[in-house]
Amino acid sequence: MTRIPLERKVLNENDRLAADLRQDFQRHGTRCVNLISSPGSGKTLLLERTLAAFEPGRRVAVLTGDIQTDNDAQRLARYGFPVRQITTGGACHLDARMVTTALAEWEPDAIDLLLIENVGNLVCPSSYDLGEEARVVLLSVTEGEDKPLKYPATFHRADLVVLNKVDLLPYVPFRMDLAREYIRRVQPDAEIVEVSCTTGAGLDTWRQWLERQKTEDRSQETEVRRQKSEVR
Amino acid sequence: MHEMSIAGSMLEAVRAESVRHNAHVLAVGVKIGELSGVDSESLRFCFDALVQDTDLAPLALQIERLPWRNRCRQCAQDFAVLEYRTECPQCGSAETEMASGQELEFAYMEIAET
Numbered sequence: 001m002t003r004i005p006l007e008r009k010v011l012n013e014n015d016r017l018a019a020d021l022r023q024d025f026q027r028h029g030t031r032c033v034n035l036i037s038s039p040g041s042g043k044t045l046l047l048e049r050t051l052a053a054f055e056p057g058r059r060v061a062v063l064t065g066d067i068q069t070d071n072d073a074q075r076l077a078r079y080g081f082p083v084r085q086i087t088t089g090g091a092c093h094l095d096a097r098m099v100t101t102a103l104a105e106w107e108p109d110a111i112d113l114l115l116i117e118n119v120g121n122l123v124c125p126s127s128y129d130l131g132e133e134a135r136v137v138l139l140s141v142t143e144g145e146d147k148p149l150k151y152p153a154t155f156h157r158a159d160l161v162v163l164n165k166v167d168l169l170p171y172v173p174f175r176m177d178l179a180r181e182y183i184r185r186v187q188p189d190a191e192i193v194e195v196s197c198t199t200g201a202g203l204d205t206w207r208q209w210l211e212r213q214k215t216e217d218r219s220q221e222t223e224v225r226r227q228k229s230e231v232r
Numbered sequence: 233m234h235e236m237s238i239a240g241s242m243l244e245a246v247r248a249e250s251v252r253h254n255a256h257v258l259a260v261g262v263k264i265g266e267l268s269g270v271d272s273e274s275l276r277f278c279f280d281a282l283v284q285d286t287d288l289a290p291l292a293l294q295i296e297r298l299p300w301r302n303r304c305r306q307c308a309q310d311f312a313v314l315e316y317r318t319e320c321p322q323c324g325s326a327e328t329e330m331a332s333g334q335e336l337e338f339a340y341m342e343i344a345e346t
Contacts, residue, residue, distance in 0.1 A: 001258060001345060004249065006338040010241055010262060093234050124234035126269045127336060149316055152300075153269035156330065185316045188326065 014128055017096035021103075021131025028109040032116065033210070034130050036154060037138035038147075039120030042164040044072045045197045046138065046206070047115060051079035053207060059110055063102050064117040065094040072117065082106065093124035096131060113210065122147065126154040137190075140165040141172055145179035152186040160191045160209055167196040238270060238336070239278040246288060249341050259292040259342040265335035266300040300333035 009015055025032050035043050047062060054060055061082040064072040073085035084106075086098050099116065116132065118125040137158040139147050142165060148155040155161065161183050163176070176194070183190055193209060195202035246257045264270050272295050279293045300313040304320035305327040311320065313333075319326050 001342050003340050003342050004253070005340050006245075006249075008338055010238060010245070010336045010338060013241060013244070091234075091237065093237075095237075123269055127234060127238070152316075153267045153334070156267055156334070182316075184326075185318050188318070188328070 011127060011129075014096045017100055018129035018131040021096055021099060022133075024108055025114070025131060025133065028111070030108065030111045030114050031134075032114045032130070032132040034116045034118060034125075034132035034135045035138065036118045036122070036125045036135065036158075037120060037140075037164075038122045038143060041120070041138040041140040041143065042197055043117045043120070043138055044075055046162065046164065046195065047076055047117060048079070049197050049200070049203055050115070050207065050210070051076065051081055053203070054079075054081070056080060059112040060115065061106065061111045061113075062115045062117065063094075063099060065098070065119045067092070067119060082111075088119060092119055092121050093128050094118050094130060095128045099130050122151040122154050126151075126157055134159040136160045136162060138162045138164050139179065141168055141174040141176075141179075145175050146182060148179070148182040148186050155183060155186045155190070158183075158187055158190045160193065161187075162206065163192060163194045165196060165198070166194045166201060167199045234269075235271060235274040236278040236282075239275060239282050242279065242293075242338075243282055243288060245338065246291065246341065249343070250288075253343050255343040255345075257288070257291060257341050257343050259294055261294040261296065261339040261341070263296045263298055263335045263337045263339050265298045265333040267330070267333040268336045270336055272297065296339065298332055298335050301331045302328040303331040304328045 037043050062076050063084050063086055064076060065086045065088060066072055067088050067090060070085040073083050076083040084102050086094060086102050116130055135157055137155055139161060163179060180192060183192060193202055193205045195206055242260060246260055250257050264272055276293055283289050283291045301310060302313050302318055303310045304323060304325055306325040307320060307323040309320050309322040310331055318328050320328055
């Protein structure tokens with residue numbers, strides 16, 4: 001018997017496809033955001049509110065993942081932006097290959113902002129890189145504030161945590177201070193925004209976060225271009 | 233339950249190594265971090281179910297669990313995180329970052345002598 005050392009990730013193939021996607025996104029100036037939460041936390045409604053506020057002609061597109069039905073795509077398509085449903089047919093997460101296939105028919109440089117709504121699940125999506133620039137995890141106040149401790153793998157990889165449905169705070173025993181504390185414990189670097197898609201509270205901050213990602217990267221891009229032209 | 237797709241990815245890699253070395257793979261060793269989001273028991277169940285009654289059998293799965301460890305950004309202390317206490321036990325700083333615990337990696341494969 002011979003032992004062969006193998007130092008590589010098990011999801012090597014997914015990571016390779018995700019790296020290709022990330023490179024394409026960067027080349028075409030597309031900002032890709034991956035939204036993860038349990039079922040019913042409000043990902044689709046948050047996306048509806050987000051799309052409703054964009055100017056027509058804004059180059060934004062949505063991929064939405066579900067195990068069955070294209071209900072979410074139908075809801076999201078009403079806002080006039082390109083939307084595609086990925087029906088996984090049983091798989092509990094999106095992977096980089098599904099995203100690659102779904103994007104194949106779109107002009108990649110026609111999208112400035114790509115929002116990916118993952119399958120509702122706080123466990124499985126966390127292992128699968130989709131080539132995104134930022135990962136957003138939603139937690140609604142009806143779920144209990146200890147979700148970050150119960151699903152640390154998912155919250156640990158969050159760039160932003162959206163605490164959703166804050167209009168329901170008077171009716172549920174959700175402690176916002178504890179939720180923030182638990183998020184901080186598993187991911188000290190995550191930003192946190194409190195949102196209600198019903199009252200509209202916090203949506204401006206959420207939109208600013210989306211825009212800020214873009215603006216920061218734009219300025220970095222401009223910087224790179226400037227340096228390149230100086231080299232020439 | 234994404235352990236089935238992970239087990240599937242592992243077996244693709246086993247087949248590739250088997251072809252490369254022209255030998256039967258007897259065992260595959262993986263490292264699974266506490267924060268990888270992968271449950272060892274489900275993974276073992278799915279792995280065995282996929283291997284059973286195929287040309288890959290017999291194939292053993294050897295799992296090494298890696299605990300969650302953080303490193304302090306202030307004093308560089310490396311420590312095990314217990315009960316979600318991420319502050320540095322040496323200097324008390326809250327500024328710590330993950331050092332290990334997210335792994336989902338192959339460590340080795342054992343192949344039959346040819």
